[in-house]
Amino acid sequence: MAGLHVSLRSIDGVAMSGDISIDNMMQKALEIPGLLSLAAGFTDNGLAPRAQVQEICNAILMDDSRAETLQYGLPIGRRKLREQLAHRLVKQDQANGATPTPIGADETIITTGSQQALFLAVQALCEPGDIILVEDPTYFVMLDVLRTLGVRAVAMPAQNDTLDIDALDDFFAQLQERGDLDRVRSMYLISYFSNPSSKCLSLEQKTGLLDAMKRHHLHVPIIEDIAYREFFFEAPYPAPSLLAWETPEIPILLTGTLTKLFSTGLKVGWLIVQEPALRQRLADLKRCQDFGTANFPQAICEEAIERGMLDEYLDYMRPIYHEKARALDAGLRENGLQDLGWTWEPAGGALYLWLRAPEGVATGPASDLSRICLEEKVIYVPGELCSAGEGAGRVRLSYGSLTPEDLYEAAARFVRAAKRVADR
Amino acid sequence: MAGLHVSLRSIDGVAMSGDISIDNMMQKALEIPGLLSLAAGFTDNGLAPRAQVQEICNAILMDDSRAETLQYGLPIGRRKLREQLAHRLVKQDQANGATPTPIGADETIITTGSQQALFLAVQALCEPGDIILVEDPTYFVMLDVLRTLGVRAVAMPAQNDTLDIDALDDFFAQLQERGDLDRVRSMYLISYFSNPSSKCLSLEQKTGLLDAMKRHHLHVPIIEDIAYREFFFEAPYPAPSLLAWETPEIPILLTGTLTKLFSTGLKVGWLIVQEPALRQRLADLKRCQDFGTANFPQAICEEAIERGMLDEYLDYMRPIYHEKARALDAGLRENGLQDLGWTWEPAGGALYLWLRAPEGVATGPASDLSRICLEEKVIYVPGELCSAGEGAGRVRLSYGSLTPEDLYEAAARFVRAAKRVADR
16 A cells, blocks of 8 residues: 555564564664663563463363364454453443443454554554554654555644643644545544543543544544553542443444553454444455454453453553653652753553653753763653654653652653753 | 444454444343354353463462562563464474574564464555555464455465466456556465365465465555464375575565464464565554563473473374364264255364355355254354455355254255255
């Protein structure tokens, strides 16, 4: 299909190895001994639930009646797993005060990670040249998908790194004036502990957004990415998913993952779509793309839910990742980053801090900061990559894979680099 | 993207369950108690290598140094597995007399089954309206992929159910006259124990095909699907892959699977491409589609190769599937199908018999044969589905999933149905 772009594309994927062609910056970084990466959005290998997965594999593989787990499954995924997922979602939305439309296994499609769900959604909804509206900032891998498929990402207005509802009327009117509103095919939202901003969309924002879309007759499906919804530190964020609003004119394509925190190596994501024609289109594309996500990892996830292991593991991990988040935050503060004029908010979940540099300090791949960070043996994701708007002067730091001690040290290095930039 | 077609699309995938919307015929069939399916292209659940996979899972998950198997891998797949695959291919081609260009891990991309490899190839090479040339018959799931992506499948001339090299010059000339030759973007070949014909492409056919393409300046990549190459019964088929011809003007996109016979539930396939620009394009699409095939099943396959378990298992399975093939063949012969004018050849590998009905007997989804087979509680895949040309009067029977006893019984039922059709 149209134009494939290759630059800066694999930061989340390649920090483990320099195996594929990437930007010089990343390539160089990977060759530096002792480098601490705050760039890769990985979880911590040392915390992988090896014992749990082993127990499940043994149980499955010793059971004569479950030889089917080593066989093809359905293209849309294991029925029981789809039931579990739908049930889980309904329960979460109810806990957040919603009385959601009943969702069932039939509305659910299992995907190879939530990455495949995003790709399927874009491919099902867009032709090259179409527009998808995104938050500013947004998930940079989604921007890569859009570029690769020739779809234009247009940033919606933001305030304080989250959707600015009050500015939407003007924004939609401008799109209309430019003749672009008719090319908008979808909207992409990361509504819980966003990568990279760590923000959630409130009940008021969700209501306001849907109302504004209706006022402007923007009746297009919303892709709501709730990948980090269950990856909170102290309490779930108290807003239901967009399904709870029951807006037939704006179909919701909900997507998430079971394995981002549990075991990314199993790679089991999902899509929930109520609108029948769109769901059929997604199922057709899924079938053609890979004839169904590998059955065995699905069976492992199914069993992890059934045995309560997934929830136990999430409960066990939350304070551990919270401690990581606090170690990075403390390292930045105690080494004096705020005194240099940098600002950020603590994270309530997921894996990221989103920093704003002082006025005039560039953070892009070719910036002094980026170069000096390499000298200090620490790397980050430049904000430009996470934005379809400007994104300049921003930095994404991830605390997922390093230990609290290394995070503190990485933070100290980052602050040293920021000081050197300030002193120039 | 353009036009999604949904009919008759999932026979290989849905015979396990009536979970998704399919043709009435299949839907009805699945509700019939005691039905024996010769339709689904599955291997035998009862023969799944559960003990082997269990041993490997335990070894991997108890090893501290291998926690990375539960983490993301590279988008193009595990390096060691790619090395193993490349090595395996070079060895096979050498055993068949070729001195192939050295292939390495860098030329190899791991995919979620060979199905994803086919989808990636079509998406990388074609726009809607483009043409891919296919054999007649060909893999019906590939025809589904082409329809779904809006790509036209055009059948090449065949004789005795395999590529008719002598007819290629006329065929290419006709394409040229119709103005279609310029829209041909690729060619799809199943060169070992084809699904459905069970034929292999000989050395002479491969040479003749490449020569004809060069004569007509048809310099497009060939997708060579060798999924069943290692699934022979008595001896490997003695022709190397097309890589051995070293034709830079006709890039080869070789694809296969590690798990079709071993464990389809692990779903690990692969692509080997030497041409750098095409390989980069495929890697970009793969990265965007799912950010890499699940790492844990890849690690299981890697270990199965390393421990020699994959080869042991293949050696163990060959006579078992050979016996199945013979049971189906015997059931058809001994119950008198030949006497009714039906013809077929025994299979040398893989999972299929490809039958030709006597002149005038229809075999399509709406035919008497199809209806009466349902009454006799046996189902098959109509030849029309496996052909971009006519395919009428053909039947694909699969012997993968049933026991020899059930295969003999299913054959008896099929012959009864054929007799009832003949008697009308």
